[in-house]
Amino acid sequence: MNDEFKIEVDEWLPGNAGAPEIRETTAEISIKVKAYYVTEVEDRRARSVRKTVRASAYVLATWLVANWWRLRWEPDRKQTAVNSQTLEWELSHELASSGGGYLWPPVMLSSDGYHMFVRCEGREKSTDESLSPIRYLNSFGEFVDVSSFEVGVSNFVEQVLARLDASRLRHTSLHELWSEVRTERTKKPLEAKRKLEALLGVDPDEEDRLLSGLLKWEDKVGKLALEEIAAASGTHDVETILNATAEAAKSVRIFSRISDYHKIKSLLADKGSISDSVPWKLAKEAAYVVREIWGLDMKPVGNRTIADRLNINESILSETHSDKPVTVGIRGPQEEQLKLLLRPARQDQQRFDLARLIGDHIGIDSEDHWKPATHSMTARQKFQRAFAAEFLCPSDELYNRYKNEIFDIDDLDGKTLEIAREYQVSQRVVLNHLVNKDLLDASLWRDLGSHGAAYSFGY
Numbered sequence: 001m002n003d004e005f006k007i008e009v010d011e012w013l014p015g016n017a018g019a020p021e022i023r024e025t026t027a028e029i030s031i032k033v034k035a036y037y038v039t040e041v042e043d044r045r046a047r048s049v050r051k052t053v054r055a056s057a058y059v060l061a062t063w064l065v066a067n068w069w070r071l072r073w074e075p076d077r078k079q080t081a082v083n084s085q086t087l088e089w090e091l092s093h094e095l096a097s098s099g100g101g102y103l104w105p106p107v108m109l110s111s112d113g114y115h116m117f118v119r120c121e122g123r124e125k126s127t128d129e130s131l132s133p134i135r136y137l138n139s140f141g142e143f144v145d146v147s148s149f150e151v152g153v154s155n156f157v158e159q160v161l162a163r164l165d166a167s168r169l170r171h172t173s174l175h176e177l178w179s180e181v182r183t184e185r186t187k188k189p190l191e192a193k194r195k196l197e198a199l200l201g202v203d204p205d206e207e208d209r210l211l212s213g214l215l216k217w218e219d220k221v222g223k224l225a226l227e228e229i230a231a232a233s234g235t236h237d238v239e240t241i242l243n244a245t246a247e248a249a250k251s252v253r254i255f256s257r258i259s260d261y262h263k264i265k266s267l268l269a270d271k272g273s274i275s276d277s278v279p280w281k282l283a284k285e286a287a288y289v290v291r292e293i294w295g296l297d298m299k300p301v302g303n304r305t306i307a308d309r310l311n312i313n314e315s316i317l318s319e320t321h322s323d324k325p326v327t328v329g330i331r332g333p334q335e336e337q338l339k340l341l342l343r344p345a346r347q348d349q350q351r352f353d354l355a356r357l358i359g360d361h362i363g364i365d366s367e368d369h370w371k372p373a374t375h376s377m378t379a380r381q382k383f384q385r386a387f388a389a390e391f392l393c394p395s396d397e398l399y400n401r402y403k404n405e406i407f408d409i410d411d412l413d414g415k416t417l418e419i420a421r422e423y424q425v426s427q428r429v430v431l432n433h434l435v436n437k438d439l440l441d442a443s444l445w446r447d448l449g450s451h452g453a454a455y456s457f458g459y
Contacts, residue, residue, distance in 0.1 A: 222368020232374030261336035359387030
């Protein structure tokens with residue numbers, strides 16, 4: 001697993017411009033992600049293809065170390081952030097931001113906490129040669145284990161530092177930054193602080209006053225719950241979300257009680273956890289276990305059936321809190337109990353949020369008092385969304401039903417809407433399933449107008 005992500009200096013080159021640390025670290029650099037070379041380029045002037053890029057290893061290493069904590073923990077915010085936040089996120093997660101005047105690979109890095117998603121988008125051949133003497137060739141998206149990312153970056157940084165030391169450059173900014181990161185990684189309280197900062201989308205020591213206030217919530221909501229809310233919030237609204245949720249929780253008196261809870265947990269015990277498995281795979285297994293134990297087969301499941309399995313009145317499933325910005329489950333005095341705080345939404349979205357809370361409570365091992373369901377892209381939220389999609393609308397059932405059918409663009413919208421109404425889910429859930437099961441080409445729905453614009457694949 002630790003060789004999934006590699007950055008290596010293939011050859012040191014003579015440098016003739018810039019500061020000493022730049023000149024002495026000019027090199028042929030390769031970046032490899034699983035089977036792909038991020039740095040594979042077409043050199044238009046030399047009319048050749050190579051697997052390295054010529055640049056300063058010092059510049060790249062400094063950018064990686066300066067953004068270590070945000071790269072390690074901050075999830076993808078581009079889909080949910082406002083423009084100013086998107087730009088800030090890009091500066092810390094897109095390799096082109098390394099700067100130094102080099103044409104860096106078109107690579108984006110984002111973490112869900114356990115896996116690093118590496119997306120590379122090679123440039124089109126039509127790019128003007130005078131504007132770009134090289135063209136990056138590979139386009140892909142791959143998940144790598146975060147430990148592999150850590151090892152790959154660490155080895156590269158140490159290689160650059162060794163080069164600097166050999167060149168009698170022992171007091172550079174990179175030396176100082178790397179020393180700080182290494183120290184922070186060995187001190188648990190400081191590491192936890194850096195993680196929370198990264199989840200909030202801020203740099204180290206940028207929001208000390210805010211963090212001091214947030215840490216007071218740990219005992220009330222739980223450490224992991226606080227981190228999930230931070231990952232879905234900005235520095236300006238995280239305290240508002242916490243206060244509003246705490247206030248809403250006071251008005252909810254009834255706890256649901258998940259039927260067959262201990263039996264389900266026992267069957268899931270040998271399935272692994274989100275720390276060592278792809279979230280959607282684990283979520284699908286958990287959803288099908290719950291369906292089997294609850295005797296639901298692969299049929300659509302209505303609110304009355306869900307309420308029966310939660311041992312509550314069906315009317316509770318439609319109770320929402322207008323001032324609460326996120327959906328949260330609150331652990332009860334007994335392990336199988338869960339208080340439900342649902343945000344206002346369409347009926348299909350409320351059902352989806354409810355299923356997310358069920359999935360989190362039976363599938364995520366956490367002693368936290370709160371169980372947030374947010375819009376963020378952490379592994380836990382991916383698990384919740386995949387569980388809800390499979391629990392409410394099993395993808396295997398859709399595959400068996402439509403594996404011999406060809407979906408035409410003219411009837412795609414009507415067909416997916418029909419399925420969505422049958423299972424009381426959104427069209428997005430149906431489209432996700434059809435694409436993930438290779439029953440539908442993702443390009444077909446892009447011309448569906450206002451519907452298609454809202455869809456995104458994955459959970």
